[in-house]
Each structure stands twice: as C-alpha cells, then as structure tokens.
Amino acid sequence: MLYFARWKIALILGTILIGVLFLLPNFVSESTRYGPDGRPQGVWSVLPSDTLNLGLDLRGGSHIVFQVDMDEVRADRLVRLADDVRTTLRNQPAILTAAPAVVEGRVVVRLSRPEDMEAALRRLQAINEPVSNTLGQPSLDRTLSIQADPDGRTIRVAITEAALEDIQRRTVTQSVEVIRRRIDSTGTTEPTIVRQGDDRVLVQVPGESDPERIITLVGTTARMTFHMVEANVDPGPDGQGRMPPGIMALPTEYPEEPFLAVQRRALVTGEQLVRAGQGFNESGQPSVNFTFNTSGARAFGDATAANVGRRFAIVLDDVIISAPRIRSPILGGSGMIDGGFTVQSATDLANMLNAGALPARLTPVEQRTVSAGLGQDSIERGQTAIIIGFSLVIVFMLLAYGFFGVASTIALIINICLLMGGLSGLQATLTLPGIAGIVLTIGMAVDANVLIFERIREEYRSGRTIANAIENGYQHALSAILDANVTTFIAAAVLYMMGAGPVRGFAVTLGIGILTSVFTAFVVSRFLLAGWLRYAKPKTLPM
Amino acid sequence: MNLSSFALVRFLPVETDFGFIRMRVGAFILSLVMVIGSVAAFFTMGLNLGIDFRGGTAIEISTQGPADIALIREVVTQAVPGDVQVQGFGNENEVLIRVGEADPETINALEGFSGLDSAQAQQAVQQLVRSALVEAVPGVSFERMEVISPQVSDELRVAGATAVLVSLFLMLIYIWLRFEWQYSVGAVLALAHDVIITIGFFSVTQLQFNLPTIAAILTIVGYSMNDTVVVYDRIREMFRKYKSLPTPQVLDMAINATLSRTILTSGTTLVALVAMAAMGGPALEGFALALIWGVVIGTYSSIFVAAPLLTVTGVRRDSGDRES
Numbered sequence: 001m002l003y004f005a006r007w008k009i010a011l012i013l014g015t016i017l018i019g020v021l022f023l024l025p026n027f028v029s030e031s032t033r034y035g036p037d038g039r040p041q042g043v044w045s046v047l048p049s050d051t052l053n054l055g056l057d058l059r060g061g062s063h064i065v066f067q068v069d070m071d072e073v074r075a076d077r078l079v080r081l082a083d084d085v086r087t088t089l090r091n092q093p094a095i096l097t098a099a100p101a102v103v104e105g106r107v108v109v110r111l112s113r114p115e116d117m118e119a120a121l122r123r124l125q126a127i128n129e130p131v132s133n134t135l136g137q138p139s140l141d142r143t144l145s146i147q148a149d150p151d152g153r154t155i156r157v158a159i160t161e162a163a164l165e166d167i168q169r170r171t172v173t174q175s176v177e178v179i180r181r182r183i184d185s186t187g188t189t190e191p192t193i194v195r196q197g198d199d200r201v202l203v204q205v206p207g208e209s210d211p212e213r214i215i216t217l218v219g220t221t222a223r224m225t226f227h228m229v230e231a232n233v234d235p236g237p238d239g240q241g242r243m244p245p246g247i248m249a250l251p252t253e254y255p256e257e258p259f260l261a262v263q264r265r266a267l268v269t270g271e272q273l274v275r276a277g278q279g280f281n282e283s284g285q286p287s288v289n290f291t292f293n294t295s296g297a298r299a300f301g302d303a304t305a306a307n308v309g310r311r312f313a314i315v316l317d318d319v320i321i322s323a324p325r326i327r328s329p330i331l332g333g334s335g336m337i338d339g340g341f342t343v344q345s346a347t348d349l350a351n352m353l354n355a356g357a358l359p360a361r362l363t364p365v366e367q368r369t370v371s372a373g374l375g376q377d378s379i380e381r382g383q384t385a386i387i388i389g390f391s392l393v394i395v396f397m398l399l400a401y402g403f404f405g406v407a408s409t410i411a412l413i414i415n416i417c418l419l420m421g422g423l424s425g426l427q428a429t430l431t432l433p434g435i436a437g438i439v440l441t442i443g444m445a446v447d448a449n450v451l452i453f454e455r456i457r458e459e460y461r462s463g464r465t466i467a468n469a470i471e472n473g474y475q476h477a478l479s480a481i482l483d484a485n486v487t488t489f490i491a492a493a494v495l496y497m498m499g500a501g502p503v504r505g506f507a508v509t510l511g512i513g514i515l516t517s518v519f520t521a522f523v524v525s526r527f528l529l530a531g532w533l534r535y536a537k538p539k540t541l542p543m
Numbered sequence: 544m545n546l547s548s549f550a551l552v553r554f555l556p557v558e559t560d561f562g563f564i565r566m567r568v569g570a571f572i573l574s575l576v577m578v579i580g581s582v583a584a585f586f587t588m589g590l591n592l593g594i595d596f597r598g599g600t601a602i603e604i605s606t607q608g609p610a611d612i613a614l615i616r617e618v619v620t621q622a623v624p625g626d627v628q629v630q631g632f633g634n635e636n637e638v639l640i641r642v643g644e645a646d647p648e649t650i651n652a653l654e655g656f657s658g659l660d661s662a663q664a665q666q667a668v669q670q671l672v673r674s675a676l677v678e679a680v681p682g683v684s685f686e687r688m689e690v691i692s693p694q695v696s697d698e699l700r701v702a703g704a705t706a707v708l709v710s711l712f713l714m715l716i717y718i719w720l721r722f723e724w725q726y727s728v729g730a731v732l733a734l735a736h737d738v739i740i741t742i743g744f745f746s747v748t749q750l751q752f753n754l755p756t757i758a759a760i761l762t763i764v765g766y767s768m769n770d771t772v773v774v775y776d777r778i779r780e781m782f783r784k785y786k787s788l789p790t791p792q793v794l795d796m797a798i799n800a801t802l803s804r805t806i807l808t809s810g811t812t813l814v815a816l817v818a819m820a821a822m823g824g825p826a827l828e829g830f831a832l833a834l835i836w837g838v839v840i841g842t843y844s845s846i847f848v849a850a851p852l853l854t855v856t857g858v859r860r861d862s863g864d865r866e867s
Contacts, residue, residue, distance in 0.1 A: 065695070067662065211688065215666065363662045365692040367669075374603070374686040381824040389818035393811045400807055433755050436819060436827055440762065440834065443815030444769075447808040451773065454804040480776040483721055484769040490713045491765030495758055498706035503758045510762065 002471050002530040012527055015519070016414055022421035026051045052424050055431035055505050058379050060372030061206035062214055066179075066362040068172055068199045073360045074105075077159060077167060081144075082107045085157055088123050095120050106158040114152040121148060124157060131162045168199060174359045175201055179218050181355035186217065186348075201362065211369045213348075219362055221317045222352035224270035226300065229311040229323055233261035250313070252320040253339060260320055262313045267303045272296025276353040278346040281338050286346040288337045290353065297333025305329035314339075316349075382435035389439045390416070397446055401453050403542040407528045408449040408521070415445050415513075415520040422512045431505030441513030447484070448521030451477045453543065460541045467533055469541065474526055481522060489514050559799045564791040567851035574736055574848055581743020588746050593753030594689055596703065598644035598696035599626075600669045603687035606680055609635040615680065622675035623668050624649045633825040637686070642668050644693050662692035703757040707738060710764050718768075722775060725856040730771045733849035737767045737840050744836050750829045759833035766812070767841030770805060771849040777801050778850065782858075790858070794850050802846075809842045 004012075025033055025048060033049045035041035040049040056063050082100040085107050089095045096112035097120075111120060124146050131141040141162035148155055159167075172195050179201060183191045192204040205214055235241050235249035239259035243249060249259045272292050279289040292300055303312070304326045313323045314337055321339040341349070394412065397405040419441060423430055456473030464472065489511060496507035532538075594601045604610075616629040619640055626643030647664040650656050656667055669690050676683050691699075711734055718727035741760055745752045778797040785793055813835060820831035 067692075067694070212670065363660065363692075364666055364690070365662045366695045367666070367688070367690040369685075369688040371684065371686045373684075378824065378826060381822055381827070385819045385822040385827070388822055389815035392814040392818055396807075396811050396814055432826055433758060433830065436755075436823065436830055439815050439819045439823075440812070443812035444766070444808070446811050447769070447804075450804050450807045450811070454801075454807075458800065476780075480773045483772040483776060487714055487717060487768035487772055488762075488765035490717060491710050491761045491768070494706050494710040494713065495761045498702050498709070499754070499758065503754050506755070506758045510765075 002467065002474075002526070002533065004527060004530060009527070012523060016418070016524070018425075019414075019418035019421035019516075022048045022425035023417050025049050026420065026424060048425060050424055050427055052420065052430050053427045054375075054379075055429045055434065055502060056204055056206060056368070056375075057370050057432045057502050058375045058382075058430065058435075059206050060370050060375040061204065062211040062367065062369040064203045064205075064211060064214060064218070064364050064368075065196060065366040066175075066201045066203065066218055067365045068168075068175055068201065069361040069363060070168055070171065070199055073167065073171055074159070074164065075102075078102045078105065078107060081157065081159065084127055085109055085124065088127055089120060091123070095123070106156045109155050109157070111153045111155070117148060117152060117155075120155060121146060124155065131160070131166045171359045172199060172201065175362060178356050178358050179203060179362075182217050182352055183214070185351040185355060186213075200365070207372060211367050215364050215367070217348060217352065218358075219364060220352060221358045221361055222270070222349075222355075223317055223357040224273070224353060225266035225315045226268045226303075227262035227264075227266055227313045227315055228303070228307060229313050230261040230263060231311065235259035235261045250315060250318060250320050252323065260313060260323060262315070262320070266315075267312065268292060268296045268300045270353060270357055272299070273353055276350040278343060278350050279336065281336060285338060286341040286343045288339075288341065288346050288350050288353070289334065290337070290350075291334040294333075297331075300333065300335075301329060301331040305331070378432050378435075382432065382438075385439050386435065386442065389442050393442055393446060397449075400450075401543045404449075404453050404456075404529075405543075407525045407532070408446055408453070410528060411449065411520040411525040412442065412445055414524055415516050416442065418516040418520065419509070419513050422516060423509065426512075428508045428512070429505050430509065431502040433502050434505035434509040437506045437509030437513060441510065441517060444488075445513065445517035445521060448477070448481045448518060449525055451481055451484075452521070452525070456541070457543065466538055466541050470529055470533065474522070478522070481518065485514050485518050559802050560795075561799060561802070562795055563798045563846060564795050564851055564854065566847070567854070570847035570851065574844070577740050577743065578736060581739050581746065584743050584746035588749070590742070590746055590752040591749045593751045593756075594641060594691045594696070595754040596696050596700045596752065598665065598691050598693040600640075600642040600645075600665060600672065600691075601687070601689045602640045602669065602672055602676075602685060603632060604638050604640065604676060604680075604683050605634075605686050606636045606638065606684075607682035610638045611680075612638060615640065615676070618675050618679040619672055622671045624653075625668070637825075640672065642672060644696075662694065665690045665692050699754060703754070706757060707760055707764070710761055711735065711738070714764065714768050718772070718775075722779065723858065725853060725858040726775050726779075728856050729849050729852035730768065730775065732852055733771055733844040734764055734767055736848055737763055737837065737844050740840050741833065741837050745833070748832075750832065753829075755830045756833055759830050759837065762834060763837030763841055766838060767844055770808075770841055770845035773804065774798060774801050774845050774850050778853065778858075790854060794853060798846055798850050805842060805846065809838055812838050 025044070033040055033044040039045070079102060082102055085100045089097055089109070095116045098110045098112070100107050100109040111117060124144070128142050128144040128146060131143050141160060143160060143163035145158045145160050146155065176193055176195055180191070180193045183193065183203070183205065188205050188207075190206055192202070194202050196202040203214060203218060230247050233241075233244065233247055236259065239249040239251060241249060243261065246264050247261050248264050249261050251259055272295060274291050274293045276288055276290040279287050281287045308326050308328060311323050311325045313320045315321070322337050324338075390412070394409050397408050399405070401408065416438075419438065452473050455477045456469050459469035459472045460466065492507045492511040492514065496504055496511065499507055610631070612629055612631060615638055616627065619629060619642070620627050623642055623645070625645050628641040630639050631637065632639035645664045645668045647659050647661045650664040650667050651659055659667055669688060673685065711731055714734060715727050715731045718730045738760055741763055745756065774797060777800055778794060781793045781797045785796075816831050816835045816838065820828055820835065823831060
C-alpha cells in the first residue's frame with residue numbers, strides 16, 4: 001500500500017494537475033480569457049476556459065416552468081376530426097349522416113341508412129394515417145380507432161393513444177422553438193429553453209429580474225386573425241346574444257364596445273404575415289406595422305376592396321385588439337395596428353408575431369426569480385462560510401493529529417481544488433444549496449482520513465512498526481471508507497434524480513465531493529505519508 | 544526537526560471501554576420517546592410547509608432603511624385575499640412575505656380578473672402584492688419571488704416523500720448485499736428513526752420545511768448511514784477475530800474502537816455546518832440547522848440504536864465472511 005509505481009505517481013499528479021487546470025479560469029478575468037470575437041484566446045484556446053457555471057439563484061434571473069395546455073389541443077383536434085369525418089363522408093357520392101358530434105372524447109356519427117356502414121368505414125379508414133414515430137418514419141400505430149356500434153348505424157372515431165402522444169410531443173417541441181425565437185428577439189443573453197417532463201417547458205433567463213415580461217412573452221399564444229365586423233348583428237352587452245350561423249361575438253380590449261360580432265371565417269391569419277415591427281402612427285402613438293406574404297396581400301386586398309366603409313377586426317388570441325374602418329382598399333400588402341400600445345408592448349407583440357403563434361396555451365406553474373443583488377450577496381456569504389468552515393476543520397485536524405493533520409490538510413486543499421475544478425470542467429450548475437454541499441463536503445471529507453489515522457494509531461499501539469501500522473491502517477480502513485461513501489453517494493444520486501433546480505445543484509456537488517474526497521483522503525494522503533516515511537525515516541509515530 | 548512533539552491535544556482517552564450495550568434499554572426507551580414525540584408533534588402541530596410544498600407566493604423584499612413590518616402586513620393583507628404571513632428575514636430591511644395558495648374563485652371575484660385557473664391565480668396574487676408594495680413602500684426592491692402552483696406543489700410533495708423512501712430502500716439493499724440482512728434491518732430502522740426525529744424537529748421548531756429540507760434529510764440519511772457502516776464494518780471484523788466472546792461484548796468493543804473516529808468526524812462536520820449556519824445567511828440557516836440536528840441524531844443512532852439493534856435482529860456469528 002505504501003509503494004507507488006512510477007505510473008501511479010504520474011496518474012496521481014496528472015489528476016491533480018487536470019483538476020487545477022480546470023479550476024484556473026475562475027481566477028482570470030473574462031476579458032483575458034476570451035478575445036473580442038468571444039473565442040478563447042492565447043493559452044486559453046488550449047487550456048480549459050470555462051468558469052463555474054453559476055445557477056440562477058447565484059447570478060440572478062428567472063426560472064419559469066410553463067405547462068402546455070394539452071386539453072385544449074386535444075379538444076381542438078377532435079373538432080377538426082369531426083370536420084374531417086363530415087367532409088370525407090359528404091364526398092360524392094355522399095353518404096347521408098347526422099352531423100358528426102364530439103361526445104366524451106370521440107367523434108360520433110350516425111348514418112341515415114345502415115346499409116352504408118361498410119362504405120363509410122372504408123372511407124374513414126382512408127383518412128386513418130399511420131402515426132409518424134420519433135424518426136419521422138411511419139410506424140405501425142394508426143392515428144384513429146374507428147369502431148362501429150352494434151346497432152349498425154353509429155360509428156365512433158377516437159384518436160389513439162399513440163397519436164395523442166405524437167401530438168403532445170410535437171406541440172411541446174414546437175412550443176420550445178417558438179419560445180426560443182421570441183426570447184431571442186428580446187436580445188436576452190444565454191436563455192435556457194428546454195422541455196421538462198412530457199408537457200412542460202422550462203425557461204431560464206439570467207439577469208432578468210422582471211418575470212412578468214417573460215410570462216407575457218411566453219404565455220401569449222399570439223394567434224392573430226383578421227375578420228370582417230358584422231355591424232348589423234348586436235352581440236348584446238355581455239356577448240351572449242344569439243348569433244346567426246357563421247358569426248361569433250368576441251370581446252374587445254376597449255370598454256366603449258365590450259363585444260363585437262364578427263364573421264367566423266378569417267380573412268387572413270397570422271401565418272400569412274412575413275414581417276412585423278414596432279412603429280408610430282400619424283399621431284405619434286406606438287403601433288405595430290406588418291407586411292403580408294403574396295397570398296395574404298391578395299386576400300387582404302380583395303377583402304378590403306369589396307368592403308370599403310365597413311370595419312374589420314384584428315383579433316389576437318380571441319380578443320379584438322383593434323377594429324378600424326376600411327377607408328380605401330389596402331393593396332400594398334402592409335398595414336398597421338393601433339391599439340393603445342406602449343413602445344415595449346408594441347415591440348413585444350411584433351416580436352411574437354414574427355416568432356409565430358404558439359401551438360397551445362402555456363401557463364406558468366412554477367416561477368422562481370432572484371435579483372442579481374441577492375445572488376451576489378449569496379455568493380459572498382457562501383464564500384465566507386466555505387473559508388471559515390475550511391479553516392475550522394483544518395485547525396481541528398491539526399489539533400487532533402498534529403503532523404498527520406498536515407497531510408490531511410494538504411489532501412483537503414487538493415480536494416477542494418478538484419471539486420471546484422470538476423464543477424467547472426463538467427459545467428455543472430453551482431447553486432446556493434450547492435455551496436452548502438461544498439461546505440458539507442469539507443466537513444465530511446476528512447472522515448476517511450480520520451478513519452485511517454485512528455486505525456494507524458490502533459495498529460501502532462498493538463506493537464507494529466510505523467510503516468507497518470500505516471500500511472495496515474490504510475488497508476483495514478478501506479472497506480469502511482468505501483461502504484460509507486457508497487451509501488452517501490446513493491443518497492446524492494436519489495436526490496439528483498428526484499430533485500429539481502437548486503436542490504439538484506446540491507446533489508451534484510455532494511456527489512462530486514464524495515469522489516474527490518475518497519481520492520484525496522485515500523490516495524493523496526497515503527502518497528504524502530509514504531514520501532514522508534521514505535525521507536524522514538521516523539522512529540515514533542508523531543500523533 | 545522533531546515532529547513527534549507535534550500532537551498538541553488529545554481530545555479523547557486513547558482507549559475507551561464504555562458499556563454501550565448495557566445502556567441499550569435506556570437508549571431504546573429514549574429513542575422510542577423521541578419517535579413517538581415526533582409523530583405526535585407531526586400530527587398535532589404539523590409542519591410549517593414552505594411554498595414548495597404548499598403552493599402560493601413568496602416574495603422577499605428589501606426596503607430603504609428599516610422595514611415597517613406592520614405596514615407591509617397591512618398593505619399585503621389589503622391587496623390580496625387569503626393567508627398572508629409577513630416576517631423579518633435576515634437584516635432589518637429585509638422582509639419575507641408569504642401568501643398561501645390562492646383560490647381562483649376569490650381572485651376572479653376581484654376587479655379586473657376573470658377566468659383565471661389556479662396556476663394563473665397564483666401569478667395574479669404576485670402581481671397584486673408587487674403593485675401594492677411599489678405604491679405603499681417607496682424604494683422597495685424585490686430580491687426574490689417564487690410562485691408555485693398547487694399542481695407543482697403536489698408533485699413536489701410526492702417527489703420529496705418518494706426520494707426519502709427510495710433512498711431508505713436502496714440503503715437497505717446495499718447493506719444487505721455488503722453485510723447480512725440482520726445488519727440491513729438494523730441500519731434501516733436506525734435511519735427511519737433519524738428521519739422521523741428530524742421531521743419531529745421541524746414540527747416542534749416550526750422551521751420552514753421546503754425543498755432544501757428534503758435535501759437535508761437525504762444528506763442526514765447518507766451521513767447516518769456512513770456512521771453506521773463504519774461501526775458495522777468493525778463489528779463484522781471483530782466477530783471474525785473473537786469467535787468465542789459473547790455478542791454484547793464484541794459489539795461494545797467495536798463501538799469503542801470506532802468511538803474516537805465517530806466523534807472526530809462528527810466534530811469536523813459540525814464545525815463546518817456551524818460556519819454555514821452562522822455565515823450562510825438566512826437562506827442557508829434552516830438547511831444548516833437541519834443538518835446539525837441530523838448529524839447529532841445520526842451519530843447517536845449509530846452508536847445507541849443501530850449497533851445494539853443487532854442483539855435484537857440476532858446477527859449470525861459464523862456469517863459475514865463474504866467479504867474476505
């Protein structure tokens with residue numbers, strides 16, 4: 001145990017060197033490490049250049065988890081399915097049915113004549129497409145389950161579990177993309193936007209201490225449509241008036257006319273916009289300017305030409321934000337929305353329109369925001385706690401073990417370097433609980449050394465030579481050290497898997513801390529003591 | 544240089560010979576009292592659940608100059624319906640405001656809100672509190688804001704409880720693999736004892752019980768296990784060495800042999816934790832206190848509970864050779 005082959009010495013020193021190299025960037029300013037082009041420069045293009053990756057609770061920022069409202073998406077899908085079923089069956093030669101209805105999560109359609117059953121099922125099978133799997137290839141699963149009732153006249157069409165999963169996966173993926181485009185457009189640096197679980201999206205924005213803006217930016221679906229206003233239909237004061245077919249009542253954003261009746265069919269939709277931007281109207285108020293693509297421009301031009309003098313409504317997420325009167329045909333394919341905007345809200349809306357509509361409604365279910373000032377404060381307090389904890393432990397070890405305490409102190413210093421270097425190298429997120437993990441690691445790291453030293457004392461007392469006692473001490477303490485650390489590691493691993501956010505940071509530091517402590521306490525301190533034995537040739541055990 | 548004079552202090556007598564096993568009845572009674580007391584406290588006083596597990600809003604503000612907590616409490620209570628707690632936090636110009644989970648119906652009944660679901664209602668509460676404070680407390684700054692919807696807090700509760708149970712189960716399996724089932728039953732009983740008493744500690748002190756507290760409990764599980772394993776490892780070794788000595792005597796020898804290590808390690812861990820509690824600020828204080836309590840209980844349990852339990856589970860003397 002006390003003899004180290006050359007390659008082992010090289011391995012030990014190499015490990016320490018690598019840890020120190022990964023730690024080094026934390027002591028050098030960013031402008032030294034990175035050139036103006038944002039790339040590592042000089043020696044840093046060869047050496048590791050990443051510093052500790054601080055969590056939002058330390059650098060300040062917002063952490064918001066959004067829930068994707070899949071119920072709405074599913075309900076939407078069923079309505080569209082009912083539409084598809086009707087169109088398919090009405091194709092010439094038409095199969096006569098009652099209007100397909102959505103009942104308990106299925107589309108139910110009743111045939112007028114039972115003898116059409118076979119033909120109807122055949123037609124519906126034709127729209128029953130295979131579900132595309134994750135690789136985009138068709139799989140064996142079908143999107144629909146089509147069942148005929150024993151009464152011989154009713155068909156029930158449901159969306160299969162596999163298809164629903166596929167819809168969910170796409171919806172969440174699309175949401176992540178749209179959110180990324182929206183947040184990027186605000187110029188925020190280093191946002192993190194990732195899927196979390198099956199139906200959630202995690203948005204982390206460092207530095208931003210106003211979570212409301214992000215919530216508005218992400219929580220707005222931004223589905224924009226243009227509809228003709230039906231001035232002759234009275235929506236009633238509460239929007240509950242009876243609407244003729246094809247017309248709906250929508251709430252507005254202004255109190256003078258809380259509801260307006262508009263045509264259900266949209267003239268143009270947000271998908272036909274090519275570009276939107278913030279501008280100012282004639283009276284100097286902030287507005288949103290937009291340009292349609294060719295098809296949108298034609299449709300909008302035709303509609304405005306045919307309806308001069310009438311009003312049209314600009315609808316954002318089922319709310320009318322503006323309902324201007326058409327003074328002359330709008331043929332250029334561009335327009336402007338006035339709607340009592342501020343510069344900020346107009347800019348945000350333009351960005352949202354450019355980024356596209358979200359495929360579903362997103363609701364914030366978890367929001368944690370820390371100001372940069374509090375984060376800095378936490379870092380400072382954490383540093384103080386680490387330094388004081390570290391000094392106290394060293395004093396304790398020196399008092400308890402004298403010279404051997406020096407060996408374990410050196411091991412502890414190397415341990416901290418490796419732990420910090422490991423965190424930097426792995427780019428694991430260091431959170432406030434993570435700092436607590438470091439302090440705890442400092443306290444517990446010496447445990448292995450204590451175990452060994454106590455064992456050495458015991459062996460020495462039972463009459464062995466110093467070398468023999470040290471040798472036996474390390475050997476006999478090994479199994480206890482391993483078992484003890486594996487159990488702590490298990491606890492850290494469970495915490496990592498079950499925990500979220502900051503707590504995960506604690507699990508990471510604790511886990512890495514266990515690995516580095518075992519290495520330094522068992523290998524590094526042994527290496528030091530072996531060297532001491534060799535050169536000092538002690539006669540008695542100095543502890 | 545003569546290094547042999549370097550050992551400055553002897554914390555402990557070189558060899559101890561305490562009769563721990565003789566004290567086991569007393570220890571078991573003490574443990575039983577603490578466990579029953581903890582369970583009773585849990586059911587009567589409950590836990591002071593933080594918003595991680597309860598849902599709702601927490602806002603930490605700092606004011607210019609000392610904060611007028613009474614005024615802030617009044618402003619917030621006026622602004623939002625529901626359970627409002629306002630307390631000083633850290634410095635005299637720092638205040639923590641917590642608002643319990645808001646019922647969407649009460650929020651929708653307020654002017655300017657309609658059709659909010661439960662997650663949106665929590666967001667609305669946060670907005671209301673913020674705008675009321677901006678108006679009433681000049682120069683207020685929002686240092687930390689957390690809004691947790693009931694949906695997420697339910698999930699976190701389940702995840703937290705699962706994490707503790709899963710880790711206990713994994714420990715059981717690991718000790719079973721490395722030792723014998725008698726050891727693993729003893730170790731896990733001792734762990735459950737630690738966990739229950741720690742929860743009791745949170746119930747009696749009414750310290751806030753939140754997500755980091757679960758982290759603290761799991762760490763205590765790991766730490767206490769660590770201690771127990773060291774003692775068990777020595778017990779197994781002693782059983783192999785002294786085949787003819789009675790079990791209680793061997794257990795005592797093993798506990799005494801590891802005693803100075805147990806105390807030293809607890810000592811270094813405790814000094815580090817005390818540094819954290821004293822210096823880490825209010826955010827880490829509860830976490831550090833939980834760990835300090837846990838280390839004390841964990842150390843006690845590995846000496847007075849885990850090892851003596853082996854006389855109850857009836858460890859087999861001829862076994863345990865698996866490892867060598």
